[in-house]
Amino acid sequence: MTLETSVGRIELERPGMVASGIMGETGPSMARMIASGAGAVVTKSIGAEPKAGYPNPCFTEIKSGYVNAMGLPNPGIELFADEMRIAVAAGPVIGSVYGADADEFAMLAGRMEDYGAAAVELNLSCPHAKGYGMELGTDPEGVKQIVVAVKGAVDIPVWAKLTPNTRSIADIGLAVQEAGGDAVVAINTLKAMVISPEMRKPVLSNKFGGLSGPAVRAVGVRAVYDLYTTVDIPIVGVGGVTDAHDALQYIMAGAAAFQVGSAVAKGGPDVFDEINKGLERFMMDYGYKSISEMIGVANE
Amino acid sequence: MSNYARITGITVEAYDTKTIEFQWDEKARPGQFAMAWVPGMEEIPMSLSKIGRIKSITVKNIGESTNRLHQLTIGDTLRLRGPYGSGYDLKKGVKYLVVGGGIGVASVLPVIKETGADTIIGARTDKDIILYDQAHRYASDIWISTDDGSRGFHGNAVELMREKCDENRYDCVIACGPEAMLYHLYKACEDLGLDCQMSLERHMKCGAGLCGCCMIDDQRVCKDGPVFNKEQLSGMTEFGVSKRDTCGRLVKFG
Ligand SMILES: Cc1cc2nc3c(=O)[nH]c(=O)nc-3n(C[C@H](O)[C@H](O)[C@H](O)COP(=O)(O)OP(=O)(O)OC[C@H]3O[C@@H](n4cnc5c(N)ncnc54)[C@H](O)[C@@H]3O)c2cc1C
Ligand SMILES: Cc1cc2nc3c(=O)[nH]c(=O)nc-3n(C[C@H](O)[C@H](O)[C@H](O)COP(=O)(O)O)c2cc1C
Ligand code: FES
Numbered sequence: 001m002t003l004e005t006s007v008g009r010i011e012l013e014r015p016g017m018v019a020s021g022i023m024g025e026t027g028p029s030m031a032r033m034i035a036s037g038a039g040a041v042v043t044k045s046i047g048a049e050p051k052a053g054y055p056n057p058c059f060t061e062i063k064s065g066y067v068n069a070m071g072l073p074n075p076g077i078e079l080f081a082d083e084m085r086i087a088v089a090a091g092p093v094i095g096s097v098y099g100a101d102a103d104e105f106a107m108l109a110g111r112m113e114d115y116g117a118a119a120v121e122l123n124l125s126c127p128h129a130k131g132y133g134m135e136l137g138t139d140p141e142g143v144k145q146i147v148v149a150v151k152g153a154v155d156i157p158v159w160a161k162l163t164p165n166t167r168s169i170a171d172i173g174l175a176v177q178e179a180g181g182d183a184v185v186a187i188n189t190l191k192a193m194v195i196s197p198e199m200r201k202p203v204l205s206n207k208f209g210g211l212s213g214p215a216v217r218a219v220g221v222r223a224v225y226d227l228y229t230t231v232d233i234p235i236v237g238v239g240g241v242t243d244a245h246d247a248l249q250y251i252m253a254g255a256a257a258f259q260v261g262s263a264v265a266k267g268g269p270d271v272f273d274e275i276n277k278g279l280e281r282f283m284m285d286y287g288y289k290s291i292s293e294m295i296g297v298a299n300e
Numbered sequence: 301m302s303n304y305a306r307i308t309g310i311t312v313e314a315y316d317t318k319t320i321e322f323q324w325d326e327k328a329r330p331g332q333f334a335m336a337w338v339p340g341m342e343e344i345p346m347s348l349s350k351i352g353r354i355k356s357i358t359v360k361n362i363g364e365s366t367n368r369l370h371q372l373t374i375g376d377t378l379r380l381r382g383p384y385g386s387g388y389d390l391k392k393g394v395k396y397l398v399v400g401g402g403i404g405v406a407s408v409l410p411v412i413k414e415t416g417a418d419t420i421i422g423a424r425t426d427k428d429i430i431l432y433d434q435a436h437r438y439a440s441d442i443w444i445s446t447d448d449g450s451r452g453f454h455g456n457a458v459e460l461m462r463e464k465c466d467e468n469r470y471d472c473v474i475a476c477g478p479e480a481m482l483y484h485l486y487k488a489c490e491d492l493g494l495d496c497q498m499s500l501e502r503h504m505k506c507g508a509g510l511c512g513c514c515m516i517d518d519q520r521v522c523k524d525g526p527v528f529n530k531e532q533l534s535g536m537t538e539f540g541v542s543k544r545d546t547c548g549r550l551v552k553f554g
């Protein structure tokens with residue numbers, strides 16, 4: 001029995017990765033997460049320039065999850081070289097990037113490749129430069145342009161991380177596939193808001209934020225199931241995974257691997273070890289020898 | 301989880317420091333902190349200077365957000381997230397020496413209350429000393445150091461600590477204060493073969509161990525800390541040397 005899996009060309013010893021934005025800002029923290037049993041770590045989404053993000057409050061707990069509007073704080077691609085050097089020495093690192101347009105995405109992806117990233121993950125949930133609060137990843141044509149530009153700039157696999165805040169996530173997945181993308185990652189956070197009745201106003205400084213944690217799991221599983229029926233490229237599932245049982249939902253919906261974000265708050269870095277043990281127990285009990293035997297079986 | 305608490309008491313501790321008291325039913329340990337917020341300020345980390353059913357934060361006014369907290373009055377509502385962090389690991393039969401530097405006394409006050417340990421309060425001048433009366437009530441013995449000699453020992457808290465460790469036998473130093481003080485205190489503990497636990501500060505956003513912005517080396521100050529033991533401190537390359545800014549850039553202490 002083995003927990004090995006692959007996302008296209010990328011071979012992973014363990015199927016769980018650290019999701020972008022979770023302990024992925026510094027080299028030492030990424031190295032620690034890999035040592036804790038994660039199969040890979042996705043970096044914080046990195047942009048062209050250093051960014052402080054939105055002022056606090058930018059994060060809050062709700063009953064079944066979290067709502068955050070960090071505002072993509074990051075040290076910028078130039079300085080991130082120092083962090084990547086440390087992280088890459090520890091294991092597979094997926095470089096997440098966000099840009100204002102296709103050219104910027106391509107430039108950033110190229111730098112991640114130079115730094116030794118095993119693959120690049122495009123954060124398509126960042127705001128559309130043209131405004132209206134729309135996310136880049138809601139427009140299939142725009143997504144295609146970005147993926148084509150990045151594919152032309154790097155040799156490492158290109159993963160597109162999809163936003164659930166769109167009419168049809170499957171259409172966006174198809175656009176990624178048509179543009180030559182190597183995998184889709186689903187889902188990013190759901191647009192959300194928390195109001196404080198005591199203070200009579202939204203809690204987050206940005207007013208809106210993104211919902212994550214157990215509250216989004218059923219939405220994520222459904223998105224992966226939909227994508228599995230529409231695209232042929234591998235799918236990485238993310239959203240509300242806290243234990244092996246949650247991870248298995250994503251795998252059986254069609255994910256070749258999964259990512260864990262919010263669960264690191266309560267479970268700590270050890271959450272990966274726990275999930276790995278739980279997967280082995282399940283596979284033992286139900287007679288599976290490999291992750292690949294379970295991928296997408298719920299669609300049959 | 302987040303909660304809202306009505307302010308029930310405000311005490312002026314010094315010209316720039318106030319204690320804000322409220323009823324908050326969450327269970328808390330010595331050394332834990334909360335993320336505090338009211339509209340018109342950034343949400344910021346504050347140590348709990350009282351941890352029973354009635355809790356408090358002790359705020360030094362150094363900028364916009366702490367200034368906003370100083371404007372609050374009895375009856376106002378405060379939003380609190382937490383309690384967060386590891387807290388001090390207190391054991392029976394261990395002889396502790398508590399050292400609080402400046403506003404750091406707020407974090408160690410619950411330790412003094414729980415253990416009755418000997419205590420050193422360090423401050424720049426006489427008028428910067430805070431929480432002395434409260435600490436005095438619970439500490440077995442208590443000494444003051446001021447940089448300018450306006451009260452107590454003339455010198456810094458680390459020099460006074462070395463003196464007291466000559467006179468008495470301690471097992472472990474518990475401390476919170478400016479990082480330069482903590483760093484030299486840690487060095488003194490190494491010299492003297494004493495164990496120690498120290499509470500550190502880094503810029504915090506989520507406070508819950510997720511975003512990774514409060515890292516010191518590979519440790520999250522909000523979750524793995526803010527209190528670190530001697531073994532953890534000894535492995536840190538950034539302790540006393542550098543910290544991360546709000547963008548995640550490494551900056552050296554000035
Ligand atoms: C675990 C912990 C416990 C603390 N306990 C206390 C306490 O009991 N009493 C007290 O008076 N102060 C405490 N502080 C420090 C307090 O959080 C800062 O003084 C406060 O955030 C300053 O905000 P400002 O807007 O008034 O000042 P600013 O001018 O905005 O900032 C001044 C300095 O405060 C620090 N700071 C600002 N924002 C943050 C943040 N989000 N997280 C961490 N540091 C920040 C930075 O070093 C900054 O340079 C604690 C800090 C931490 C990390
Ligand atoms: C604090 C925080 C920061 C995040 N930052 C990013 C980011 O920079 N880039 C990104 O693509 N996703 C980011 N995400 C989204 C996560 O990667 C993930 O898609 C989402 O949280 C759902 O997974 P979860 O329920 O396991 O957290 C962030 C999530 C959280 C909670
Ligand atoms: S403040 Fe987010 S991990 Fe510590």
